Amino acid sequence: MGGKTKIQYPRQTIIVSSRHNNKDNAMTLSWHSPASFDPELYSIYLSKKRLSHELIGQSRQFCVNFISKDDRESALLAGRNSGKDMEKFETLEKEECEKIDCPRLKNAMAIMECEVIDEFEVGDHIIFIGKVVNKKELKEGKRLFHLGGDNFTTTED
Template sequence: MKITTLTNPRQTILLTSRAGNKDNVMTLDWHTPLSFEPMMYAVSIAKARYSLELVRSSKVFVVNFMSCQFEKEVLYCGRHSGKYIDKFKETSLEREEAETINCPRIKQALGYLECQVQEELEVGDHILFVARVSKAELREKGKRLFHLFADKFTTTEE
């Protein structure tokens, strides 16, 4: 049995990252709040992901909370590696600059967390990044995206 059989549905987010002149977006279910004060957040990135290289070298990332209208884009970013393509070019996702870190953010996100990595922990086949949130904003309430399994998603009532 896969662990996700028990743990899903989970809210699916888009993680944006940058290293040098390369910007990237990846889809991620494994993320969690850790602390109110200071505001802390963690994400778990598999060793094979291109985003891992970017987050490791820049020590920053943005967690973008998306509405269920972006299911198609979320699936695309979770099925293609930024090592070979520019996902901002290939999708309707629009880039904007984060305010507290040198990293892209997604313009259409309902809300976001700008994160600065404090610790990196190897956990089996993933790397857990523990980060301090340097800016958090909820722009608008909306129906968010929750992953069930494979290419199936669900959402909330409001």
């Protein structure tokens, strides 16, 4: 048992996009979950160190981008670099969300546009609870799953 796989993985990897004061950003997350059917709520778990934590904390909006198993490089770009140091959308392609003032990933498989209705500090992370105000399935196919570190997998057929 063990090797490179950590006990709580695999987890589906997403990219969360955000915008505040004309700064657009994207961040990779493996810690996230549906939280309620009605109203439809989705929760994301961010370290307070992330620029995305600041942007979402201020704008009260974010977009969840579900990504393909082939998007490993995008996940590493958005997950190993801070928007404090680079413009990630110089590499990632974006388009505008429909219901919130926020970018989303052009090649996402599905998106959920969210408005923050609550946030909680939990240890060294913040949970943002987002009300889903728009969602779309854009492509079919397998998703990217994180195994911890730089290791990824996908689902069986």
